[in-house]
Amino acid sequence: MKGKIDSKNSKKSVTLEIEQSRRAGLSCVKRLPAYLQLLRILQAEGNEYVSGTVLASVHHLEPVIVRKDLAITGIIGTPRIGFRVNELIAAIERFLGWDIQTKAILVGAGNLGTALLGYRGFENFGLQIVAAFDRDPRKVGRWLKGRRVQPLEQLVKFARRNRITLGVLTVPGDVAQEAANLMARAGIRGIWNFTPTKLDVPADIVTQKEDLAEGLAVLSHRLHYLSRTKGL
Amino acid sequence: MKGKIDSKNSKKSVTLEIEQSRRAGLSCVKRLPAYLQLLRILQAEGNEYVSGTVLASVHHLEPVIVRKDLAITGIIGTPRIGFRVNELIAAIERFLGWDIQTKAILVGAGNLGTALLGYRGFENFGLQIVAAFDRDPRKVGRWLKGRRVQPLEQLVKFARRNRITLGVLTVPGDVAQEAANLMARAGIRGIWNFTPTKLDVPADIVTQKEDLAEGLAVLSHRLHYLSRTKGL
DNA sequence: ATTATATCGTTATAAAAATAACGATACAAA
DNA sequence: TTTGTATCGTTATTTTTATAACGATATAAT
Numbered sequence: 001m002k003g004k005i006d007s008k009n010s011k012k013s014v015t016l017e018i019e020q021s022r023r024a025g026l027s028c029v030k031r032l033p034a035y036l037q038l039l040r041i042l043q044a045e046g047n048e049y050v051s052g053t054v055l056a057s058v059h060h061l062e063p064v065i066v067r068k069d070l071a072i073t074g075i076i077g078t079p080r081i082g083f084r085v086n087e088l089i090a091a092i093e094r095f096l097g098w099d100i101q102t103k104a105i106l107v108g109a110g111n112l113g114t115a116l117l118g119y120r121g122f123e124n125f126g127l128q129i130v131a132a133f134d135r136d137p138r139k140v141g142r143w144l145k146g147r148r149v150q151p152l153e154q155l156v157k158f159a160r161r162n163r164i165t166l167g168v169l170t171v172p173g174d175v176a177q178e179a180a181n182l183m184a185r186a187g188i189r190g191i192w193n194f195t196p197t198k199l200d201v202p203a204d205i206v207t208q209k210e211d212l213a214e215g216l217a218v219l220s221h222r223l224h225y226l227s228r229t230k231g232l
Numbered sequence: 233m234k235g236k237i238d239s240k241n242s243k244k245s246v247t248l249e250i251e252q253s254r255r256a257g258l259s260c261v262k263r264l265p266a267y268l269q270l271l272r273i274l275q276a277e278g279n280e281y282v283s284g285t286v287l288a289s290v291h292h293l294e295p296v297i298v299r300k301d302l303a304i305t306g307i308i309g310t311p312r313i314g315f316r317v318n319e320l321i322a323a324i325e326r327f328l329g330w331d332i333q334t335k336a337i338l339v340g341a342g343n344l345g346t347a348l349l350g351y352r353g354f355e356n357f358g359l360q361i362v363a364a365f366d367r368d369p370r371k372v373g374r375w376l377k378g379r380r381v382q383p384l385e386q387l388v389k390f391a392r393r394n395r396i397t398l399g400v401l402t403v404p405g406d407v408a409q410e411a412a413n414l415m416a417r418a419g420i421r422g423i424w425n426f427t428p429t430k431l432d433v434p435a436d437i438v439t440q441k442e443d444l445a446e447g448l449a450v451l452s453h454r455l456h457y458l459s460r461t462k463g464l
Numbered sequence: 465a466t467t468a469t470a471t472c473g474t475t476a477t478a479a480a481a482a483t484a485a486c487g488a489t490a491c492a493a494a
Numbered sequence: 495t496t497t498g499t500a501t502c503g504t505t506a507t508t509t510t511t512a513t514a515a516c517g518a519t520a521t522a523a524t
Binding site: 024026029030032033034036037058059060095096097098102111112114115118119125126127165166173189190192196198206208209210211212213214215216217218219220221222223224225 | 256258261262264265266268269290291292327328329330334343344346347350351357358359397398405421422424428430438440441442443444445446447448449450451452453454455456457
């Protein structure tokens with residue numbers, strides 16, 4: 001008389017199929033790479049399954065949060081067992097768009113720019129920095145971590161010709177807006193902004209500001225005012 | 233019969249004086265450095281006052297948020313005028329503990345470590361990286377951005393002798409925990425963790441994890457699934 | 465076969481953060 | 495002097511995020 005299986009399943013499948021990925025909370029998206037990192041280690045170690053509980057304990061999170069986060073990638077686990085590591089990795093990568101490599105250019109071959117160029121590991125994040133640009137004539141022409149530094153004047157042509165969609169901005173703050181304008185002209189769709197400058201860009205361009213000072217502020221504040229909070 | 237001025241003022245002053253800095257929301261603390269950065273520019277340009285409205289518009293925030301954020305530093309503005317730039321800078325710096333320089337050591341003289349060592353600007357964040365350490369004998373002894381790279385074995389002695397309270401961790405992920413243990417033994421109180429490894433440390437040590445992948449995940453996700461959100 | 469248990473997925477509640485609303489104040493202009 | 499307005503600080507509401515609660519399920523143990 002209750003017909004439990006039927007009524008529940010039909011509702012769930014419809015919901016999941018129709019709205020594809022329900023609104024993905026920002027904090028959730030931020031946690032996904034951390035899961036991914038651990039999952040790759042587990043995969044390399046030969047683990048076939050992993051439980052949300054394990055993922056949670058490593059990252060000092062509540063298991064519920066992990067399960068909810070994973071749910072938005074569309075993955076489905078089995079009770080008492082957990083999730084298939086392979087499937088989980090694939091689901092997260094796909095959700096973040098990291099299953100296909102995105103070509104990016106980097107502007108500003110200074111300290112930080114050089115470090116980012118040298119970072120082996122972006123390939124794990126679906127990112128491929130294919131070229132570097134700088135305004136300084138002394139830097140132009142030199143080779144940095146396998147890429148020849150090109151002059152800024154070449155940026156627009158290069159980016160258009162190679163269908164570049166992502167730009168990494170590592171110039172000094174006072175020329176950041178200028179460089180961003182150049183990227184916009186070049187048809188770039190997203191800017192990863194490592195400068196302290198808040199960029200003004202057309203509405204169809206996505207920017208992500210990366211500010212070291214932010215994290216340092218949290219650290220300093222906790223250090224000075226006794227740490228009461230627990231989480232990250 | 234209402235006695236509005238009296239009742240309100242007495243309540244406010246008591247509240248403010250007693251609990252010093254009411255619980256500082258995490259998101260608020262993160263925004264403070266951005267204000268600070270802009271304030272210093274305004275100061276250099278000779279501006280004496282700034283309104284919360286201006287701060288807000290530059291950073292694409294609501295004025296209310298700015299006023300609330302500033303309020304927790306203890307600063308008080310004047311209606312129609314705004315805040316004194318000098319006072320505001322001092323208040324934020326003091327709140328974050330950036331009014332006195334904190335000495336730090338850096339462990340891991342790789343790409344990122346080198347870039348951080350070369351970053352002129354930490355002095356604006358109350359941070360002074362006074363020494364660099366590395367495990368690799370080929371790096372030990374070399375000079376990097378004005379600091380001689382020392383062997384890991386010297387870390388504990390050096391940190392204790394110089395009363396170092398903060399450690400910057402830029403080693404590969406698989407040796408991060410090991411380095412963190414060393415820092416703990418050396419009496420370090422806070423660890424700025426640039427590795428992808430979640431650290432296990434004694435409860436009295438504060439850690440702040442800096443994960444580039446986090447920001448990239450947000451950027452990628454927005455790029456792939458149409459950007460509906462507006463804010464940073 | 466029954467019971468126990470670890471885990472899942474969902475729903476309900478609590479906490480934190482963002483947004484909105486509103487009175488108060490200081491200067492400017494009529 | 496009066497009125498207007500930009501801004502402040504606080505309180506109220508909404509939204510987002512985290513935590514808690516709970517039934518469901520798959521294996522292991524009795």
